[in-house]
Amino acid sequence: MKYVLGAKCVKCGKEYAAVPHLTTCSCGGILDIVYDYGAIRRDFSPKTLAGNRDWSMWRYRPFLPVEEGSPAPPLRVGWSPLYKADRLAHALGLRTLYIKDDGLNPTASLKDRASSLAVVKAMEAGASTIACSSTGNAASSLAGNAAAAGLESYIFVPSRAPKGKVAQLQIFGAHVISVDGSYEDTFELSKASIFRWGWYNRNAAINPYLSEGKKTVTLEILEQLGWQVPDYIALSVGDGCTIAGAWKGLKDLYAAGFIDRLPRLISVQAEGCCPLNRALQTGKPWTPMEENTLADSIAVGVPRNPDKALRALEESGGMAINVSDREILDAMTLLGRTQGVFGEPAGVTGTAGVKRALEQGRIPADATVVSIVTGNGLKDVQSGIKAAGEPMVVRPDMEALLAAFAAHGIDPKERMI
Amino acid sequence: MKYVLGAKCVKCGKEYAAVPHLTTCSCGGILDIVYDYGAIRRDFSPKTLAGNRDWSMWRYRPFLPVEEGSPAPPLRVGWSPLYKADRLAHALGLRTLYIKDDGLNPTASLKDRASSLAVVKAMEAGASTIACSSTGNAASSLAGNAAAAGLESYIFVPSRAPKGKVAQLQIFGAHVISVDGSYEDTFELSKASIFRWGWYNRNAAINPYLSEGKKTVTLEILEQLGWQVPDYIALSVGDGCTIAGAWKGLKDLYAAGFIDRLPRLISVQAEGCCPLNRALQTGKPWTPMEENTLADSIAVGVPRNPDKALRALEESGGMAINVSDREILDAMTLLGRTQGVFGEPAGVTGTAGVKRALEQGRIPADATVVSIVTGNGLKDVQSGIKAAGEPMVVRPDMEALLAAFAAHGIDPKERMI
Structure with missing residues (x-):
């Protein structure tokens, strides 16, 4: 790995060699992959990148911790569209808003970025089997990416996971263990099983390579914006790994000289489950919360990556915004009706947060904001129906049609423009 | 429209000017858009195309019937991945198989290609409202693409449409009319309503522009194959518009000198609803059938585009393959487990047909085959669960986990490679 110097604990600073089977520090802290930015800067620039015709996350190889000879996995992950969402911006009273629709990844969520990287690292480790626990999306993305690459997978999901995600797992031929308990219970059972059988570990809070995959979402956003840095990037937060990855991507670009300033992060959590935001808001260490939200992907009462997530928020001068389930459902229809994007509840939570932040005057109306939609609404159709009826x-x-239009107050007249 | 000469009836040959509000011929026949291939050939080549950085269906503008000044609609449609599916090919006993995953379009089906074009034509016509009937995917794609462009939409679906597709419509803010009847009933009610209120018509068998959008799927396949022509292209068939569009794309490329031969088409229908295939197999005119298949998107007992579809099959020396619902469900898990692609039932029907054709010796094992997955399995999760359990x-x-593994005959041992 030409540009990787090693790994470093975010808690105690202890350093490690970047072997494929890397997990957490002996102190329990999470590791961070360290790059030689000088070397990247020397070999690689926005201009060299512009000539790269690989329209997937693998176009950013110099920023990824994989061996040069390792092939990219089969599924095409990344380069999801970044829409300039003028109609939605107008509805929110915001000057400039971009929507990054990461629900258009192969298994329909941002988590494909981490799973794609995990498949490469598992193969570099010589493993035949890969495993994780997940609220759903990491699971389905791992199952799909592993299946395409010919790896076996063991997946632990809480039994509350929506049917769409479970159907994906089954179709992809994963060994699915639906755990009759909380996400915390699910995580612990997966951890014990991975230890017992030695499977390659795709738990993002344990395996430091995974947020390196996730960071490609911000690498893409900035390239799609022509390296013009937005004022804010908003996204939903559960375990904390995604926001940590997003921040790592931005810091990488800054360190390698691709951008000249850094945006501020907006961490959006559900009111019913916001341990990380509560920590930021109160200035106290985070403590567990119940998982009371329909946004299943971020219903994480015991976040597994609090250190990296809170550090990312602190370093970026970020803010914490909580939203209700009602605001999340409203954001689903708002995104659908103005922009034609159907996000799952956790997928649109970032957008709900932008709306709330504007209403509270916490971001100015003339700001440039990017909101990342992290997962596709087709994964959770029940919530879609709940939101839109x-x-x-x-x-x-x-006759029946005319009566129905009248009953619903619909005037079907064509108004030529 | 620089390269469009006009429209011509496929039945009686009568010619029309290519106005935006074009529908069917006075004889009832369906129209076909006619291009000036000499002019296309003069201005446009694989080489000029290679320099185009618009990675969407709109990179093929010279082949599309839209005004030069018309902007592309907001959603990024097309340039879906074409996977070389070696693991699946091996499972089927086929030398070379490609999977085109068109379920990764913005609203998760190939129909986005037609809807994107429809939105442009509606705007060129000055319409504020656009309407269609659909078994589901044309509906959700129209709703999403119209919403993003700021158009109103009226959508008629049969009440059997899967929940995922209906949820999309509702989220996108369409006026949805769920018709308690067959697809035939649904189509007729939409036709009467469109006539009554003068909405822009997105019914693919009436509006000849729409299969021009659909044809971009084969334009892409050929570009992704480096203009090397495969022996067969397999896809599922309902109304007949998609296979007609796919064939039009191939003929366009041939006429414009981009390819030097044409592949054969494989039309795959469900045994329980195969009026077009039955016509081809018996050599008799098509007659209506019941709609007995779980592949809802192709459960079309009265196909609306039989002429173009049958002509495409005849011209290409194509073949008709029928498959059972069981074979369709099996194709869902087969695609998922070998390639990490989750298709809806109609989406994988083409692949089920390739399997059947190989088993029957109707295509040779050393052929190069492309199978188009036309829609995402997340649209119909019930069928996914039915297929995979x-x-x-x-x-x-x-202890509970060990007991469950034993009961399911799972040996969780890691086998390092």
């Missing part, structure tokens, strides 16, 4: 049912004749 | 549920402790 059921359609009118009509007998197949015109 | 439910996961094991386990209490959160190791």
Whole structure:
């Protein structure tokens, strides 16, 4: 790995060689991958990148901790669209808003970025089997990416995981263990099992390579913005690994001279489960919370990556915004109706947070904001119906249709523009 | 429209000017858009295309019937991945197989290609409202693409449409009319309503522009293959518009000198609803059938585009393959487990047909085949669960896990490679 110097504990600073089977520090702290930015800067620039025709996350190889000879995994992960969302911006009273639709990844969430990287590292480690616990998306992304690469997978999900995600796991042929308990219970059982059988570990808070995959989302955003740095990047937060990864990507770009300043992060959590935001808001160490939100992907009462997440927020001068489940459902329809993007509840939570932050005057109306939609709404159709309601049912004749329009207050007249 | 000469009826040959509000011929026949291939050939080549950095279906503008000044709609449609599916090919006993995963379009189906084009034509027509009937995917794609562009939409779906697709419609803010009847009933009610209120018509069998959008799937496949022509392209068939569009794309490339031969098409229908295949197999005119298949997107007993579809099959020397619902469900897990692609039932029907054709010796094992996955499995999670089963549920402790592994015959040992 030409540009990787090693790994370093974010808690005690202890250094490690970047072997494929890297986990946590002996002190319990999470490791961070350290790069030789001088070397990256020497070999690599926005200009060299512009000539790269690999339109996937693997276009950022110099920033990724994989061996040069390792092939990219089969599924095409990354280079999801960044939409300039003028209609949504207008609805929110914001000047400039971009929506990064990461629900268009192969298994329909941002987590594909981490799983794609995990598959490479598992292969570098010579493993035949890879495992994780997950609220759902890491699971389905691991199952899909592993299947395409010919690896076996063991996946631990809490039994509350939405049907769409479980169906993906089953279709991808994973060994799925639906744990009748909380996410915390699920995580602990996966940890014990991984230790017992020696599977490659794809738990993002244990394996430091995974947030390196996730960081490609901000590498892409900045390249798609032509290296113009937005004022804010908003995203939903559960375990903390995604926001930590997003921040790592930004710091990498800054250190390698691709950008000249850093945006501020907006961490959005559900009111019913916001241990990390509460820590930031109160200035006290985080403590566990119950998992009371329909945004299942961020219903994490015991976040597994608090140190990196809180450090990212602190370093970026970031802010913590909590939103209600009602605001999350409203953001689903708002994104759908103005921008044609269908996000799952946790996927749109970042956007709900932008709305709340604007209402509270915590971000100015003339700011440039990027909101990352982290997962596709098709994964959780029940919440979609809950947000937007059921359609009118009509007998197949015109009279019935006219009556239904009248009952719903719909005027079907065409108004030529 | 620099390269469009006009439109021509596929039945009687009558010619029309290519106005935005074009529908069917006075004889009832469907129209086909006619291009000036000499002019395309003069201005445009694989080489000019290679320099185009628009990685969406709109990179093929010279082949599309839109005004030069018309902006592309907001959602990024097209340039879905084409995977060389070696593991799946091996499982099928085929030398070379490619999977085109069109379920990764913005609203998760190939229909986005037609809807993106429809949005442009509606805007060129000055319409504020656009409407269609659909078994589901045309509907959700129209709703999403219209919403992003700021158009209103009226969507007629049969009440059997899967929840995932209906949830999309509702989220995108369409006026959804769920018709308590067959697809035929649904189509007729939409037709009467469109006539009554003068909405822009996105019914693919009436509006000849739409299969021009769909054809971009084969334009892409050929570009992704470096203009090397495969022996066969397999896809599922319902109304007949998609296979007609796929064939039009291939003929365009041939006429413009981008490719030097044409592949054969494989039309795959469900045994329980195969009116077009039955016509091809018996040599008799098509007659309606019942809609007995779980592959809802192709459960079309009265196909609306039989002429173009049958002509495409005839011209390409194509073949008709019918598959059972069981074979469709098996294809869902086969694609998932070998390639990490989750298709909806109609989405994987093409692949089920490739398997059947190989088993029957109708295509040789050393052929090069492309199978198009037309829609994402997340749209129809019930069928996914039906195909792949439910996961094991386990209490959160190791003893329970060991018992569950034993009961399921799972040996969790890691086998280092």
